[in-house]
Amino acid sequence: MRVSQPFSAAVMRKLLLAFSLVLSTFSFTLQAAEQPIALLGAMDAEIEKLLPEIDNKQVHTISSNTYYTGTIDGQPVVVARSGVGKVNAAITTYVLVNHFKVESIIFTGIAGAASPKLNVADVVISTALVQHDVDLTTFGAPKGQLSGYDDRYFYADKKLQALALEAANDEIGKSRVHAGIIATGDQFIADKTVVKMLQEEFDALAVEMEGAAVAQVTDMLNIPLVVIRTISDKADGSAHMVYSEAKQVTADNSVAITLNMLSRMKS
Ligand code: ADE
Numbered sequence: 001m002r003v004s005q006p007f008s009a010a011v012m013r014k015l016l017l018a019f020s021l022v023l024s025t026f027s028f029t030l031q032a033a034e035q036p037i038a039l040l041g042a043m044d045a046e047i048e049k050l051l052p053e054i055d056n057k058q059v060h061t062i063s064s065n066t067y068y069t070g071t072i073d074g075q076p077v078v079v080a081r082s083g084v085g086k087v088n089a090a091i092t093t094y095v096l097v098n099h100f101k102v103e104s105i106i107f108t109g110i111a112g113a114a115s116p117k118l119n120v121a122d123v124v125i126s127t128a129l130v131q132h133d134v135d136l137t138t139f140g141a142p143k144g145q146l147s148g149y150d151d152r153y154f155y156a157d158k159k160l161q162a163l164a165l166e167a168a169n170d171e172i173g174k175s176r177v178h179a180g181i182i183a184t185g186d187q188f189i190a191d192k193t194v195v196k197m198l199q200e201e202f203d204a205l206a207v208e209m210e211g212a213a214v215a216q217v218t219d220m221l222n223i224p225l226v227v228i229r230t231i232s233d234k235a236d237g238s239a240h241m242v243y244s245e246a247k248q249v250t251a252d253n254s255v256a257i258t259l260n261m262l263s264r265m266k267s
Contacts, residue, residue, distance in 0.1 A: 053073075125177065146216075171257045
């Protein structure tokens with residue numbers, strides 16, 4: 001006796017195919033929605049005020065660096081402290097992208113002023129970043145340009161840049177917010193003549209020790225980046241003293257802008 005089948009084999013195959021398509025679309029949407037945003041700073045002082053904001057906080061140690069995962073205001077985040085300097089910044093950025101699969105990176109921190117127009121407590125939002133200590137000029141490359149690159153600047157993501165500017169204007173008022181170039185190198189700059197050179201050579205507004213290293217990695221891995229820096233000193237002869245006094249308050253200012261920006265990123 002022939003048993004009647006509710007569905008033929010061909011119909012079953014089509015149903016299965018449709019079901020697996022729906023499933024894979026659903027899991028892709030879930031994955032995309034769950035990709036965290038990285039909030040990165042170099043020093044404890046630069047991320048300190050972020051830590052109490054994290055709900056369901058989990059602590060991860062990778063290559064002797066600490067990463068905090070959880071949510072801020074319902075949004076998945078990874079907060080990380082890279083340590084000072086370009087190598088630390090590059091390694092941490094790679095871990096954020098490769099291990100934590102972050103969708104974008106907001107760098108929050110402090111910087112020396114490279115332009116005489118800027119004062120302590122002003123804010124610089126990166127339009128582009130350059131490594132001022134890269135020098136292949138002997139081979140005819142412009143100062144700051146790495147071999148294999150046709151530009152010495154790494155550009156900030158336009159959408160993140162616009163959001164960071166809105167957030168900064170909202171937090172501290174337009175007159176103290178600047179969009180421009182940030183120069184990075186493995187030196188704490190505390191010399192008027194050096195800072196003048198950085199401004200003239202690179203058109204830099206601010207100088208720090210991590211941003212362009214993060215930018216080189218995010219450029220390679222196609223991850224959107226913006227850097228938010230509050231000026232902690234004027235990178236001149238008195239820089240180390242002014243820096244020590246202004247460090248925490250200026251670092252907290254960048255955190256306030258970062259949190260304001262994060263709330264604007266909510267879809
Ligand atoms: N970060 C804060 N101030 C700085 C300076 N003067 N040089 C380099 N990095 C800094």
